[in-house]
């Protein structure tokens with residue numbers, strides 16, 4: 001029997017050391033994590049836009065006994081409701097046993113992701129090829145969106161109000177679309193452009209066809225041929241694009257990455273990974289102590305403005321409506337509430353170590369990541385969770401054996417970013433960011449670790465079940 005040296009003993013007590021979950025997790029738990037991620041992958045494949053995410057979430061909620069929220073009804077502990085905001089954002093709630101004036105538990109993720117939106121007048125022909133013009137949505141590295149298969153999702157609302165759902169490019173028999181790029185042989189000038197300019201916004205046009213309409217008397221025959229096909233398929237004319245929301249997203253499905261299958265590759269994981277884990281976490285709790293309100297917001301990637309973004313008032317209104325039958329003000333509820341802002345953080349990429357500060361970076365397989373503050377340039381634009389609230393959340397995670405780490409988004413003055421946290425904090429709620437570390441964030445193909453995804457789910461389950 002060798003005794004531990006004093007130094008070793010002291011080190012164990014005094015020094016903080018994080019460990020890769022893979023080193024300690026037992027085989028059964030690993031299996032559970034992988035199985036959980038099978039459900040996550042199915043969700044990701046079916047939810048490639050905010051509208052599709054809402055549809056998927058509603059489907060799951062109805063299977064679990066959730067009903068559309070009725071603001072004139074008084075709900076009892078264990079009742080389950082949801083509010084669908086314009087088909088693009090959603091709030092779900094499981095009523096708790098505590099009186100509502102003692103506050104609620106909020107978990108807020110976002111279900112929009114960077115993509116290419118079609119312009120209001122997208123269709124044009126150039127040199128006998130037909131294209132859609134796009135305006136990119138959210139922060140993207142534009143060059144990443146060329147030469148990959150794209151699918152088209154969204155709605156076309158006709159003048160008479162009928163809504164046509166579009167989803168083309170996902171099944172094996174569907175065609176796909178793409179943004180072409182220049183061959184290297186002729187790209188000498190392009191290669192001299194700086195990376196943000198390598199592919200310009202107006203160059204993100206999507207190739208959609210090449211066959212001309214057979215008629216010698218007309219011009220722009222390829223455009224007409226495409227419009228004629230679209231008319232046959234969807235019953236639309238060119239003017240109907242004006243009243244449409246069509247989004248081009250990567251057409252490839254989610255896959256396991258690595259010989260050990262430990263990672264997940266796919267589009268839209270920021271932030272549908274937190275949407276799915278918070279949804280599943282909320283569903284584990286039939287009768288919470290505090291009412292559990294889980295939000296799936298839109299428009300986070302463009303700054304949370306707009307009536308489906310969390311800068312809007314629908315969360316505030318929902319809380320007020322929930323509290324009204326008990327003769328409690330919404331603001332009283334909010335002032336006593338606590339929130340996990342469920343969003344991803346950047347995982348440390350050993351290829352680009354210089355953008356991180358190693359002591360305060362998020363690592364793959366080190367668990368769910370707490371982010372005390374986001375922002376940039378001297379914590380500009382962040383809510384910065386209080387020490388008291390960070391302590392409370394860390395305690396909950398430890399109590400439920402959730403493996404967690406804490407990180408900043410990159411090193412000081414390297415860049416930065418924001419989440420919905422500040423908008424909820426501005427309602428007088430205690431908020432901290434928490435979520436999954438992601439490699440290649442905002443790329444068409446983002447990477448997460450199954451163990452981190454699983455720990456994030458366990459974190460939301462722990463919060464739901466906490467007093």
Ligand code: MN
Nearest residue numbers: 270271343344
């Ligand atoms: Mn995000």
Ligand code: MN
Nearest residue numbers: 270271301442
């Ligand atoms: Mn993002």
